[in-house]
Amino acid sequence: AYPDYTNGYNISGTILVTSTDSGINITGTLGGLEASVSGGFHVHSGFTCDDADGVGGHYFEGMSSDPWDSMYTSDSNGYADVDFGMPDFTLDEAYPVAYRALVVHLSSGSSSARAGCGLIGAAELGVAKLDTYPGYTGDLHITGDLAVSSGDGGLRVVGWMAGLEPGTSGGWHIHE
Numbered sequence: 001a002y003p004d005y006t007n008g009y010n011i012s013g014t015i016l017v018t019s020t021d022s023g024i025n026i027t028g029t030l031g032g033l034e035a036s037v038s039g040g041f042h043v044h045s046g047f048t049c050d051d052a053d054g055v056g057g058h059y060f061e062g063m064s065s066d067p068w069d070s071m072y073t074s075d076s077n078g079y080a081d082v083d084f085g086m087p088d089f090t091l092d093e094a095y096p097v098a099y100r101a102l103v104v105h106l107s108s109g110s111s112s113a114r115a116g117c118g119l120i121g122a123a124e125l126g127v128a129k130l131d132t133y134p135g136y137t138g139d140l141h142i143t144g145d146l147a148v149s150s151g152d153g154g155l156r157v158v159g160w161m162a163g164l165e166p167g168t169s170g171g172w173h174i175h176e
Helices: none
Strands: 012-019 023-031 038-043 071-073 080-087 101-105 114-119 125-130 143-151 154-162
Touching: 012 101, 012 114, 012 125, 012 143, 012 154, 023 143, 071 080
Parallel strands: none
Antiparallel strands: 012 023, 023 080, 038 071, 038 101, 101 114, 125 143, 143 154
């Protein structure tokens, strides 16, 4: 949650920021959003999500104008896939976004409230983007994003999966 945000939406997600030849790409999935709306999704200038003053505004220091017009559009369940590029930005060189705050704004119907916040980059975290298993020819299309990190006593895995068989139990595994 964004610092001091208390208006009822519990936004979470897994976002991957990668370098490209012309900038960065931001991809992943958000959940806990307002249903069937568009809202903002931006990198901010701060390096914390602990206090609102430290989050800062949109990050574009040294640029002539604010390039952060990025949006998400949620589905009827409050989930949104994001996948967009931002030219000129990098992870750790010119216009670096590493360790800055990534902020989710609710739709304009909610006064564009800042409702979600996370930091870009955590060296102790890996992200697995799930898709159809190679050679699988069945009817299910399983997708998801799982974040894997070291925790007390072993691995900690958080994230989401969709497209599974309804009402059944199954397993997932990490293969070598």
